[in-house]
Amino acid sequence: MSHSPPPASNCEEALIQLKNFGYAFDGEGVLRKVDPATGEPGKELFSYNVSDDAAENEKHYQKLANQIPEIVYALLEKNGLSRTYIPFDQPPERSSFVFSQPAKLSQSKKLLVLIHGSGYVKAGQWARSLIINNSLDHGTQLPYVRQAQKLGYDILITNANDCTRFYNGKENPIKGVNTSVEHTKYVWQNIVLPAKPESVAIVAHSYGGSLTLDLVERFPDFFKESVFAIAFTDAAMGSPQAKNKEYLCDVACDWVASNTPLDTPVSQSKSSIRRISAGHTKHEWTSYSAIDSVFKFIEEKYEQRANKK
Template identity: 55%
Template sequence: MLLSLPSVKFTKILAGSLSKFPSKNISISILPKYFHLTQVMSGEATKKLRDFGYAFNKEGKLRKVNPATGKPGDEPFQFDVFPDYAQNQRHYEELANCIPDIVYELLEQNGMYRVHTPENIPKEQATFIFTSQQKLDKPKKLMVLIHGSGYVRAGQWARSLIINNSLDHGTVLPYIKKARELGYDIVITNTNDNYRLSEDGAMKVIPGHNTPITHAATVWEKYVMASNPESVAIVAHSYGGSVTLALAKQFEQFFKHKVFAVALTDSAHFSGGQAAVRNLRPITRNFVSSDKPLGTVIKSPSDDLPQVSAGHTKHEWTSYSAMSAVFEFIEQRYEEFLISAKSKTEL
């Protein structure tokens, strides 16, 4: 059985201004377990992973393949397999390169659609995102998931957690399940996928996607805004916070009218400027790494976004550990959004 977070109770609700927290306790449901793991992963990346002697078991944990059975056994990933550290690191990186395609396959198996962008160039030259509908059309509630920087791609929060803990811990799949239960359509960005290898062997920039921020802006304009959603929530990890602030600056009016909640997990935000921070502050919580219980208010600078504890001390764990509180915050913000919209129509 995969690790599940215990039920927690907030003494302060993570919505509205920090001074408006009610005193009553609010129950938060446990983190949902991974789903559809019984489906067979048979892609090329899975075969390559087996070449390294590993496979994911039915609980989404990476395990050494038992030579006698050909199935995942009980031994977890082992980093130290060579006497030389550099060789071990190279082995780790080569194995980790299998992870993106495995996660892409799982996203599609679990009902997400791969959408190539830009649409006017051959697919092999384009990047892609994932959406819950083949073509989003006026979603009532839309959730946009934005990962961090580095090697992670669409569907991943932290590849180290995927390798050393489970797919539950390191991917967005539990977020997809919970979001669907709450009636959200979903967009999953792929902000670090910016280049393709050309026929002459050179790295070629993907038009409109040359950086994480330009990728996000293109996706936001052509898929989020173009779908004409009634309301939008964002969950962003690490550098995804900086990407979010850049979006808030570029699409200020859309954010003002449609974006009702921004949940950041240990965000590194330094794009967008103070105007974007001021605009986002009432609708944002940054769930930061901390040794305090989940949801504990953390003192933050007056010119920064409000912070609360993610319930874990390690950066890469924050999206997983804070998930129940993230959804509690988003749903409370949605209720406030509906009340505000109703009051405006009655004026």
């Protein structure tokens, strides 16, 4: 398959590119075909098949999907979050970035950290396919942002798949954050720990679960002292280290893809993290489907923590 063109460099450019493909988001955040008569989003939804050639269909999809990150970044900023470029010693054009509210985290009473999965998704996204085929609310982290804001949380959004920059004629790894593991480690060491948050909750989807376990293993004292709730959504992760198992079984829950109703317990061993149904059978839907249950869990855990003090 031929390589997709580079993604748009800002939201305005991305929206223009999207329109060039014949698409635009409507007022409800649904991607629709542009009505040629009005130049506005019409009624037709996204169609993957543009050709009889399977490779051509995939190429078209990837080109269109490449426009999504900048659109989501702009929506995060519109919702009050700010970019922090990392690593701190690199110029912005050769850096990655994360989003937070406030712009500089400091002694947050309650901090919510959102960690996406692997692949093409960038900051603010849970599932690119849901953004394209359903709506921005279905596939982005915006519903989590809005709910966290309502509940008085400061917010930090990772960008763990943003590991390269194009310059000198080629893609180059971003020094210090050139893998998703390095990214989350850097964010924790250089943003979270120095900010000295009082109480931290994490929502991690898919491979974000593995990244979270890596953080627990690197910073066990901080986690056991400050991280009171970890909500996984259909996490892709191995077994936690024995020394962290009791802690994780206490603070964590995994909402997994299942054909049973939301919150139905899913079989597990007694010494593993609790697993309950996300209320949907598809992996990529779990974060969207489980959001109300996730926040209920986080708030209950916070209340338990507050009552212990």
